[in-house]
Every structure is written in C-alpha cells, then in structure tokens.
Amino acid sequence: MIKLAADGIKDIRTPLSDADVESLKSGDRVRITGVLYTARDAAHGRLIALLDEGKPLPIDVKGQIIYYTGPSPARPGMVIGSVGPTTGGRMDTYTPKLLALGLKGMIGKGARSEPVREAMKRHKAIYFGAVGGAGAFLSRYVKKVEIVAYEDLGTEAIRRLEVEGFPVIVVNDAHGNDLYEEGMKQYAR
Amino acid sequence: MREIHVSTISDAVKKLCVEANYDLEPDMLRAFDKALKTERSPAGKQVLEMLKENAQLARTQKIPYCQDTGFVVCFVELGQDVHIAGGLLTDAINTGVSQGYTEGYLRASIVKSPFDRKNTGDNTPAVIHVDVVPGADLKLMVMAKGGGCENRSKYKMLTPAAGLERVKDWILECIKTAGPDACPPLIAGVGVGGTFEKAAILSKKALFRGIGSPNPDPQVDAIEKEVLDKANRLGIGPQGYGGDTTAFAIHILTYPCHITSLPVAVTIECHAHRHKEVTL
Numbered sequence: 001m002i003k004l005a006a007d008g009i010k011d012i013r014t015p016l017s018d019a020d021v022e023s024l025k026s027g028d029r030v031r032i033t034g035v036l037y038t039a040r041d042a043a044h045g046r047l048i049a050l051l052d053e054g055k056p057l058p059i060d061v062k063g064q065i066i067y068y069t070g071p072s073p074a075r076p077g078m079v080i081g082s083v084g085p086t087t088g089g090r091m092d093t094y095t096p097k098l099l100a101l102g103l104k105g106m107i108g109k110g111a112r113s114e115p116v117r118e119a120m121k122r123h124k125a126i127y128f129g130a131v132g133g134a135g136a137f138l139s140r141y142v143k144k145v146e147i148v149a150y151e152d153l154g155t156e157a158i159r160r161l162e163v164e165g166f167p168v169i170v171v172n173d174a175h176g177n178d179l180y181e182e183g184m185k186q187y188a189r
Numbered sequence: 190m191r192e193i194h195v196s197t198i199s200d201a202v203k204k205l206c207v208e209a210n211y212d213l214e215p216d217m218l219r220a221f222d223k224a225l226k227t228e229r230s231p232a233g234k235q236v237l238e239m240l241k242e243n244a245q246l247a248r249t250q251k252i253p254y255c256q257d258t259g260f261v262v263c264f265v266e267l268g269q270d271v272h273i274a275g276g277l278l279t280d281a282i283n284t285g286v287s288q289g290y291t292e293g294y295l296r297a298s299i300v301k302s303p304f305d306r307k308n309t310g311d312n313t314p315a316v317i318h319v320d321v322v323p324g325a326d327l328k329l330m331v332m333a334k335g336g337g338c339e340n341r342s343k344y345k346m347l348t349p350a351a352g353l354e355r356v357k358d359w360i361l362e363c364i365k366t367a368g369p370d371a372c373p374p375l376i377a378g379v380g381v382g383g384t385f386e387k388a389a390i391l392s393k394k395a396l397f398r399g400i401g402s403p404n405p406d407p408q409v410d411a412i413e414k415e416v417l418d419k420a421n422r423l424g425i426g427p428q429g430y431g432g433d434t435t436a437f438a439i440h441i442l443t444y445p446c447h448i449t450s451l452p453v454a455v456t457i458e459c460h461a462h463r464h465k466e467v468t469l
Contacts (some may be wrong), residue, residue: 002425017420027232033350042306043221045434046313061314069256070257070296070298071256071296072252072253072256072258072294072295072296073295073296074250074294075294076253077267078252080404081252081256081294081296082247082252082253082254082255082256082296083230084255084257085254085258086336086337087256087337087370089370109337109369109370109372109428109429110337110368110369110370110371110429111368111369111429113232129235129369129428129429129430131239131240131243131428132255132337132428132459133220133240133243133254133255133258133371133372133459133460133461134239134243134252134255134256135202135252135254135256136242136243136246136247136253136255137239137242137243137246138253139252153299153308154297154308154310155256155297155308157450169232169430177438179317179322179368179429179430179431180429181432182370182431182432183230183232183424183425183426183429183430183432184424184425184426184429184431185424186230186424186431187229187230187424187425187426187431187433188422188424188434189422189424
C-alpha cells in the first residue's frame with residue numbers, strides 16, 4: 001500500500017504488491033512501515049543452498065523486503081544496535097532466485113548487476129538505497145527485532161524487523177531506471 | 190630504557206576502539222559542514238545532513254556510527270628505548286581489541302579463516318604494523334576500517350614511463366569504480382613508490398592525516414588538490430545519488446622506489462572514517 005504524504009515522501013506498508021512496485025520510480029523518497037527481513041552474505045548462501053536442494057526456506061519471501069544488514073549488538077534497554085545497509089552487489093549472484101519466488105524489495109547500498117536489474121524488471125521488484133554508514137540514525141526506525149533463522153551466524157542471522165517510517169530512496173525501479181546513473185549524469189561537470 | 194606494561198597498552202587500545210566507533214573526529218564533522226555549503230544536489234544535501242545527525246546520535250546515544258564497526262588496523266610507532274613488560278605487544282593489542290569490541294557493544298566482523306569463514310566472536314585479530322622509531326614513547330594509531338570501502342581498494346604497478354599523469358588518472362579511476370558501493374563521500378589514501386607491500390601499507394597510513402590539512406610536501410599537496418577537484422566533478426555525490434561531494438580528501442604518502450617501478454596503491458575509505466591515536 002502506497003500513499004503520497006504532504007512532504008513529497010511516499011509512505012509504503014509491507015507486504016508489497018506488483019501494483020505498489022510499479023508505481024515507484026527511481027529517485028522517489030520512501031518511508032517503509034511494516035516488516036523487513038535482514039539477510040546478508042552468509043544467510044543468502046544458506047537460503048540458496050536450500051533452494052538448490054529443493055527444500056523450503058525458513059521465511060516466505062513472497063511480497064517481502066530483504067534488508068542487507070548485519071546490526072551491531074543492542075545495548076541493554078535498546079531494541080537494536082547500529083543498523084545501516086551493506087553493499088548490495090555482493091548478493092547479486094543469489095538475488096534472481098529470490099526474485100523468482102516473489103521477493104518484492106531489497107534495501108542496500110551500491111550498484112546492482114545487469115542480471116539482477118533484468119530480474120527486477122521481469123519479476124517486478126524494487127532496490128531501495130538506505131544511507132550507508134548512517135546506522136545510528138536508522139536504528140531509531142526499528143521498533144521490534146526477532147531472530148527467525150540461523151542464530152549461529154551472529155550478526156548475519158536472519159532477523160525480522162518491525163519498522164516505522166524507515167527512510168529509503170528508490171535506486172532501481174521495476175522499469176529499468178537507475179538513480180546512480182541518472183544522478184551522476186546530472187551532476188558530472 | 191623505559192618500561193611499559195602490556196596492560197597499559199591493552200587499556201589504551203580498548204579505549205581507542207570504543208571511542209573511534211562512537212566519536213567521529215572533528216575534522217570529519219567540519220568536512221560535512223564544508224560540503225553542505227557547496228553541494229548542489231538536494232538528495233546529496235539530505236545525505237550530508239543525515240550523516241551529521243548520525244554522528245551526533247552515535248556520540249550522545251552510544252550507538253556505533255556504522256554497524257560495520259570495522260577491522261582494527263593498528264599502526265604502532267615503538268620508541269627503541271621502550272621495553273614492553275609482561276607479555277607480547279601483539280597479544281596486548283588484541284586483548285584491547287577483544288575487550289573494546291565485547292564491552293563496547295561493537296560488531297564482531299572478523300572470520301578466522303578466509304575459507305571456512307567462522308566468526309572469531311570478538312573482532313580479533315587486528316592488523317598490526319610496527320615501526321621502530323627513536324625515543325622512549327609508544328604511539329598507537331587505531332583505525333576501525335569498514336569492509337565495504339576496503340573491498341574497493343586497488344593496486345596498480347605502473348611503469349616509470351607512465352609517470353605522474355597516469356598516477357593521477359589511476360587514483361581518479363579508483364574513486365570512479367568505487368562509486369556508490371563504497372559509501373561516498375570518500376577519502377582516498379594513496380601510497381606511491383616502495384615495493385608492492387610498502388605502497389599498500391603507506392596507502393593505509395596516509396588516512397591518518399587530518400582532513401583538510403595540507404600535505405607537508407607542496408608538490409604532492411598540489412597533486413592531491415588537483416585529483417580531489419577532478420573527483421568532485423565526477424558527479425557521483427553523497428551515497429552515489431548524484432552531486433558535487435564525491436570525495437572529502439586525497440592523502441598521498443610516497444617512498445623511494447626501484448628504477449623499474451612505479452607502484453600505486455589506493456585504499457578507499459568511506460565517510461565513516463573512524464580513527465583515534467594516543468602516545469603513551
């Protein structure tokens with residue numbers, strides 16, 4: 001569900017539908033409310049190994065958003081530690097298989113490969129950018145955390161985050177646009 | 190001969206690791222403000238404002254500036270009139286790292302083997318470089334080096350015929366290929382000369398100089414300024430969203446080199462430039 005707020009920012013609520021995805025354009029500022037699943041290198045490795053063996057995944061990714069992050073430990077009394085994005089490109093080899101299962105969004109930083117961008121167009125998905133290195137800032141939007149798989153991986157475990165107004169920007173939309181390319185073109189001199 | 194006990198070294202390293210991750214150095218905060226005056230891109234400005242607030246939250250709320258609390262790189266300048274008592278220097282540093290990361294709620298990001306990739310659990314070991322220097326002081330320079338930007342660091346063996354112009358092009362190329370992945374605005378630490386490993390180590394050490402401070406060598410200073418100006422015309426901007434602030438600084442260290450060689454190493458550092466030092 002998407003609503004354009006008075007401040008020009010789009011408020012979206014998870015899970016995402018194809019129509020939600022198609023209405024987002026690269027460069028849109030977005031606030032996400034709902035659920036994000038964290039997964040980075042090691043968790044992706046395990047998820048894809050399960051798929052290759054024809055086994056079910058510990059989470060249903062259909063309509064969901066995966067946040068590429070490995071949070072720092074929470075201090076007592078805090079929900080989570082620092083929780084900024086890691087580089088999305090490292091997940092490129094795994095991503096198309098998850099998109100084929102209905103994954104609708106990813107949050108990270110840095111450019112994605114051509115095959116991933118193609119798969120995003122084909123399966124209708126969005127790659128959001130969160131500000132890398134702003135982990136303290138972003139932690140304030142996380143209201144609840146629960147480990148749902150691979151606790152042995154520590155920071156790389158899959159966590160279910162409940163977020164309110166989590167701030168991101170659309171980097172790659174489902175129409176083939178790329179904020180990084182457009183931004184660079186606009187400001188190069 | 191002056192004696193320094195290993196526990197003094199561990200305590201110092203622990204403090205440096207924790208402080209580096211919570212308190213960004215004032216030169217970085219000044220760099221954010223300076224960039225905000227010239228940045229044309231609205232998205233770029235929003236990023237810079239967010240980073241300022243992030244730094245403030247990290248310091249006041251004790252939440253690490255970035256969740257990647259880094260690989261600890263420790264440069265040691267060991268006075269040759271110092272005797273380290275009670276154990277080994279390396280163990281003392283790693284004990285400090287372990288205590289700092291465990292007690293300071295910092296992320297453990299180091300795996301024991303590059304192949305089996307099992308986390309060591311306390312962010313040890315550090316990467317340690319020791320220089321023996323005159324005197325009876327022990328200087329510890331600690332950096333919490335982020336992995337995302339480190340992955341974009343590069344090395345090139347140029348020929349002497351390639352010369353200075355190609356060195357400048359190569360630094361620029363490294364910044365361009367690092368792009369949005371390495372969390373710009375970036376700082377490029379550059380080592381030119383020496384051998385393969387010497388240039389790489391210099392490229393890390395170069396990052397300890399204050400942002401905005403001139404290179405003591407006027408010729409090298411002019412090179413740094415020229416490359417920085419070109420980097421900020423690439424258009425990459427804060428976080429790669431487009432803009433005028435792609436890099437905060439280019440810091441170059443040089444060393445004599447072989448008649449056949451012109452090695453150039455570029456360490457890419459992100460805006461989460463976390464480093465602290467102390468002299469014992």
